[in-house]
Amino acid sequence: EELAKRVGMEVPRDTRQRNESGESRDLYLAVDAAAKFFQQQLQGSPKARAYLERRGVDAENQARFGIGYAPDGWEGLKSALGTDERRLALLEKVGLFSRNDAGRVYDKFRDRVMFPIHDRRGRVIAFGGRVLEKDDGPKYLNSPETPLFHKGRELYGLWQVRQAHAKIPRLIVVEGYMDVVALFQFGVNTAVATLGTATTPDHAELLFRNAADVYFCFDGDRAGRGAAWKALESVLPRMRDGRQAFFLFLPEGEDPDSIVRKEGAAGFDARLAQATPLSEFFFNELSKDVNLAGMEGKARLAERAKPLIAGIPDGAFLDLMKQRLTELTGVGQRAPAAEPTRPTPSMRGSRGGAPAPKxxxxxxxxxxxxxxxxxxxxxxxxxxxxxxxxxxxxxxxxxxxxxxxxxxxxxxxxxxxxxxxxxxxxxxxxxxxxxxxxxxxxxxxxxxxxxxxxxxxxxxxxxxxxxxxxxxxxxxxxxxxxxxxxxxxxxxx
The missing domain is CATH 1.10.860.10 (DNAb Helicase; Chain A)
Incomplete structure (x- = not known):
């Protein structure tokens, strides 16, 4: 609570918070206090405000995403909030400090525009920091894994998307915080970003729990297509009927931020309309070095595709993927009729002797x-x-x-x-x-x-x-x- 008071916050009192453990509550308050500190610092930093102005991020969007600034110094946050051992320990536990070999504690984020990461209840749980100049270290620096933050389970911008829609029509997955902010700035308010990691199965489940249609937006180079394939592997076992996934590959040197600035929301939507459906991307990638004119190539494609298709939930999409594999390879075509198979013990026990559901x-x-x-x-x-x-x-x-x-x-x-x-x-x-x-x-x-x-x-x-x-x-x-x-x-x- 002291951390919150130091930056002028009121400590919320509600039933949900009372149900959290004391330490968990203190960790949330510590991260929230840091977010308020960074927001205050933004107001006092002409160069950080100039950077956001150059990127076209207006005051409304800055407030929507809680954007702030970590001052250029080793102890800005530490001096403001970490003035005793207990507060130092809390701030270190939520990933805001680093330690050198001598054990000295210093601010992890320095001279960076700060993007708070919110959980599904709108609480700040972590940060991403972006450099202002190209040569000032890694472009993005993210909070480490903490008791509050697991990067493979969270999506940047999802909280803001939820606030903008009673029912989310679609989700667009991009790679950077600024891509999300820029798309919102131009009216494309369904964008989210993974947090410095490939799309995980948890991400895929979270995406589909919020929208039936998901678009993955990647660079068109080898690295981008590799990231898209990893996303496909996470999504495929969650492709229940009614869900759709698409892949949009951008021209070399472009990202969603640059595209939406040049072409506007309508231009970006037009690109999404041309995105590649998951099924098409799946078979195109697996067929790249395969000669489907010969039996050997068809067998190779079948060998690659069958284990992945087997993970798709039962339903029409699974049936159609099997049908497409059969069209391409001939594998799976119905053999000539044979003598009826005698029911095995595992097939017995259901009504009328029919096989049990798979x-x-x-x-x-x-x-x-x-x-x-x-x-x-x-x-x-x-x-x-x-x-x-x-x-x-x-x-x-x-x-x-x-x-x-x-x-x-x-x-x-x-x-x-x-x-x-x-x-x-x-x-x-x-x-x-x-x-x-x-x-x-x-x-x-x-x-x-x-x-x-x-x-x-x-x-x-x-x-x-x-x-x-x-x-x-x-x-x-x-x-x-x-x-x-x-x-x-x-x-x-």
Whole structure:
């Protein structure tokens, strides 16, 4: 509270805040006090105000984003707010100070325009700082990971987008803070930015929770297309029916800031209208070095595409992606009719002998462990599948560790462990999912699901090495990588 008072803030008193722990509340107040300090410093810095004026950021937009300025000095913030050990500790814990080898504490952000990063409740949790001159160090400097800030889960500008729309029509993902601010300045008020990191699965989930249509805007060079592919990998497993993703690649030397200044909102919207749909980008990228005129090329495309398509949720989009792969390669075309297959035990138990609905392996394993935590006794670490880059894998590993280390834990206690987390609603649904058969059948299904996930690890490594070949050529692989690839191709899958 003292930190807040030093910059003229009133300490908010509401029910939500009372529910937070004392330390958590103090950390939020510390970051908010720093934001107010930076905003005050902006008013006293002609060069920072001149920079924003040159970039066309008016007073309304400065206020909307809470833009400030970190003074050029080693102890500006420290002198203003960190005058005793407790306050120093709070400010250091939220990433506003750095330490040298001698243990001296100094301001992390110096002579930078400051962009506060807000969480989903509008609270300041971190900062991004941009240099005023080109030669003054890294262009952007971001807060480190802190108890309040996890960069892979937050999007700059999302709070402002939410304030501008009762229902968000679309989200545009750009790379820089100034891109977001510039787009808002010109009336494109649906832009957000990742925070110095590639688009993560958490980002993808957050984007689609707020809008059904998501546009990713990248440079058209190799690095930009690589970033776009990483975004696609995070988005693809979340492409439920009704959701759409597009990719817009900008001309060399351009960014959203420069484009919107030259062409205005209408010009930028026209470019978005020409953006590449996810499905088209997916098959174009995987087909780049493939000769689809021959069977070998078709087989290669199928080998690359099938593991990724398998991660798409059941629905029309999945069916259409499979159909497109079949059109391009012939793989998946219906074989001539054969004798009906005798139902297997796992197919029995549903009405009329029909096969049970297809479930993803990860969801199956999680649902089984939720409903019968003692099934974990059949699974011994280490978990080879833990390295898979699939949605739900970190959650599955966490769940396995939880139930193994707490023998006798109940389903209710497991759900309580995940209370207030983003995964909670999905876990509650999975806890009610029906499985036929007795406990022995459940155990067999769990072991089988995890074994199949283990086998996917080899395919993932093959895909990684093939992606590297596409990037640097076969000659760019080390001898160890070449030998590894030969072994993986020779191994049964």
């Amino acid at each position: 479930r993803s392996l990860v969801r199956t394993a999680i649902a089984l462990l939720l409903q019968k935590p003692t099934l974990s006794e059949a699974i011994e670490p280490p978990y080879r599948f833990a390295v898979l880059r699939q949605p739900g894998i970190p959650l599955l590993v966490e769940l396995l560790e939880l139930v193994r280390h707490r023998p006798g834990i109940t389903t209710g206690a497991v759900l309580e462990h995940f209370a207030d987390r983003e995964e909670e609603p999905a876990l509650q649904k999975l806890a009610l999912q029906g499985f036929p058969g007795e406990e022995a059948a459940w155990r067999h299904e769990l072991v089988d699901a995890l074994a199949q996930l283990d086998r996917q690890v080899s395919q993932q490594r093959v895909d990684e090495l093939q992606a590297r070949i596409r990037e640097v050529g076969m000659s760019g692989l080390s001898d160890h990588e070449k030998a590894e690839l030969r072994e993986l191709h020779a191994a049964p899958r």
